[in-house]
Amino acid sequence: MIKRLTNLPIRQKFAVIIIPLIVIILAFDYLQVRYHYLDYSDSVRLNKAIRVGIEINHVVHEIQKERSISSGFLANQGESFGVKLNKQRESTDSTLQQYYNELTNGDLEDLLELHRTDLDQLNAYFDKLSTLRKNIDEHRISSESSIDRFSEINNNALNTVIKLIDETRDKEIAQQIHAIIYFLKSKEFASIERAIGTQAFSRNHIDFTLYNRFTTLVANQNSYLDAFNIIANQESIEYYNQIVSGEEIEEVDRMREVLFANDTLSENPDHWYESSTIKINRLKDVEDYMSDNIQKRTQNIAQTSVRNFWTFLILDVTIGIIAFWLMTTIVTNLLKNVSILEAYTRRISAGDMTKKVVIPTKDELGQYANTFNRMVLEIRKSQFELRKQRDKAKFLYKNIYGVSLVVFENIEQGIFLLDKEFKISKFHSKAMKEIFSNDRIAGENFANFMRPLILPRELEALEMFMRHLFNEDMDEEVVNQLNPIDQVKIHTEQNGIVATKYIRVEFTRIFRKEKIQNIMVSVSDETESILLQQHLNEAEKKKQQETERVLSILKIDPSILRGFLHNSRKMLKSISERYEKNENDEYGELLSFTFDIIHNLKGNAVVIGMELMANKFHEIEDSITALQSKEVRGKDFLAILYEVDEADRMIAEIAEMLYKIINIYKKFPAEGDSVSNIMVIDSLERGAELIAKEEGKTVNLTFDNIDNVVLPEAYIEPFKDMMIQLIRNSVVHGIEAPSVRMSEGKVIMGELLIELSKSDNEMFIRYKDDGRGLDIERIKRQALDKGLVTDTDLKGMEEFEIQSLIFREGFSTADKSGTNAGRGQGMHLVKSILDQYKGAYDITSVDGKSFEMIIKLPVLNVEKGDEE
């Protein structure tokens, strides 16, 4: 069922929705229309009924009057009311005639039809009037009976009226109609009261039955008035209170009280009748007022109903038309839009995207169309983008060479391609020209291009290297390890100026279709960074040399260095002490003393390998030597003292450095004397080598038995000092020049020997060289030259004594003055030490063969010696 519904075409779907709605609306409206129509017809009929009712009421009113008059007429046996009765009968007939005329009115047909029976019955009662009147005229009827007869007619008339009008669906009208009915009944009772009163006053008497009837009449009359007062609308009640009041009404009430009291009924029956009639006429006024009101109201309702009827009818038709029109419009519009979309979709699917779909409505279809348009736009955009990319790619492809030129112009590296013939490609980066200072690049064979720039061996390697680069069997990485111009120094020439450059050249294979097509070469000028690197290297080297210098100081055995420093300071101090004591201005002697000390210190510095101090002391020696030739003054000596002081300061600095080092050594203590011995041996060996080198000779220093004899610490310094002086003496004077030694059949290397031995009391040091020995004649000559001895002295001297001259102060045999000897001070130092330690010596010199010296030193009891 639902499936069949969903499958319906849109137009039918709408019909399914809308048609039942329209039907419901129309049905509802029909009910409304009908209701209003009924209201209308109801009101119209009621209006007519009231019209008829009013006519009947007129008749009733006149009959009521006639009843009272007739009652009076009969009560006094026709003495009074005769004339009045005739007049009344005329007016009764006149209203009757009016009623009948009304009935003949054409528009009452439906009402007459509806109430035929009631009206026929009423008319029959009205017909009885003539018979009743005849009986009255002929006095064949009693007053009471006549009242009953008239009342019977009136009763019927009133009931007919009630039947006629008591038929409405309007609650308000229904209530007012009931108010009228109650009022009519009350009025009828008032009218009967008038008739009874008229009768009673006419007879001046009221019997029991009539009296009862009278009270009941009044009670009922009042009850109906009460009811009227409850249900009548405010207007009617107010009208009633306004009309039915005043003297006449009060007069009626007064005479009613008289009747009720039933004492003496002496009132004039005419007066009663007139007064009552006034009251009844006024009641009739109220009745007319109310009838009139209801008639107006029913008319009003009828008119409203008509208006409503037409309003709803027109509304219905309008709704129907509008609904149908709306449905048609909407469906037509929808179907139209759908078909537009459908056609557009077909066009899109056929590939035509040039147009937009236009749906003027803003409903879902309109939005759908917008979305569709956006979608199509996106597709077109991406198509456009694709086309643009394609065009760009085409453009790039076409302009590839141009682009590469631009790229090459802006690269700082030299870049070019090599082909299989090693030719440089047509396009290369601009930097190539700058790096090689050469315009002819393109098309050149790269090996030829490099030929003037690099070494032949490098060039050979380059050619081989390029060949391997193009060899696909060779791994690129393997070949690249052997790049001979990976980093190469080239010499370029520009405007006659030759510049050295360092360049880095790198090679990369370029493949096309898995074959090596080209080699891409990149050249970068690294001159600046390499020069910088060289600078750094040099600076580093310099720093290293300085470090080595300091280290050379540190290499010296700390105990030896400490001794050296201690000794140096002590001796340098003795110079200044001597200077201060110098009262007689004997500067020559002072200078000699100073020279002696400095020379000794220089020898020590050389032996322990402390070039720094050796050089310093040598400078001082030079200064002193410069002064020796002339007469020395205090001012000159001050300059020397200044230099001595400088040396002292340097030593102080070294001492301080040493102090720190000693602290380190204390933490890692040495293994006693044997280590000290080794350090002494080491420094003596070094000293010998150094001296020999300076003298252009070679020596070999041999130690014998030195491991077995341990030098006490106190002897280490003197031992070293003596040995170094002896070594210097041997190397400078004893050992011959290599050429001499060769000619004499000696080995070129001079042999030096130091041997230690020990007895219980003495320690023996044997020093020996294989040099030329002491030259007695030269010693003599030298001693004479220096003024140490006279010819006479010499003649009385033993050979040993002459040999001992070498130990004398100021004796020097060498001609030239170097660091190592020649100042005639060295051997004197040895003698001084021996004297200091109470040692003895013996010299054995074999001419041309050897020099030997044996030193004896007393064995010290306490090892700590004489440290100060």
Added chain:
Amino acid sequence: MKKKLLIVDDSSVMRRTIEKNLADYDLEIIGQAANGVEAVQMVMDKRPDVVTLDITMPEMDGIACLEEIMKINPETKVMIITALADKLTGLIALDKGARGFMYKPVNADDLARSFDKLLKRDGE
């Protein structure tokens, strides 16, 4: 089948280093030679697939040795491992038929990479 490897170097330390670093490879070390003459003899006797060859060796240097090996079996994959900085010699070795080249001192990574290449290209 395992490839047969011959290690040629005058330094026993170097030979051990190479041997140790190639332990993970699917290679059978058929021998070690301390000089070119020994090497040529072993190539002749044992026909190795792969040879690591030093250039500076006593008796017969690496280049001469390489020439001999190529005469015996041109298919031998020779990997030059040398401390010699001269690139021309290296290039000559390639000319003579060496397939790999490394500088001493070798580290495990470089050796592994070079052997990967040498063996892979052999496999192709």
Added chain:
Amino acid sequence: MRVLIVDDSTYIRSSLRTLLGEEGYEIVGEAKNGEEAIDLAMELKPDVITLDNILPDMTGLDVLKTLNTDDFTSKVIMISAVGQQSAIVDAMNSGAKHYLVKPFDNSELVAILKQLDEET
């Protein structure tokens, strides 16, 4: 049967007195307002009370509610004017035995009284 008539209208009281007298009932009292009605009802303890709803000082319903205690045995006939039918329902709920709508036929009242007489 002893009857108390309560109505403000002298004509109605007179009319009822005559009617009930003819029918042989004993009229023990007449009250023209609520206050009198309550006093007489409590004093005379009549068998039947005809009680008009519209009284000058209070409604008949109020009178009924005041009287309707446990020892109240009188039977009340509530009389109301046309259009006040809603008062009748309240009256019946408050203890009235019967009701009449004015104007009523004498025969109606007589019939009600006869019925009450038979019940006793």
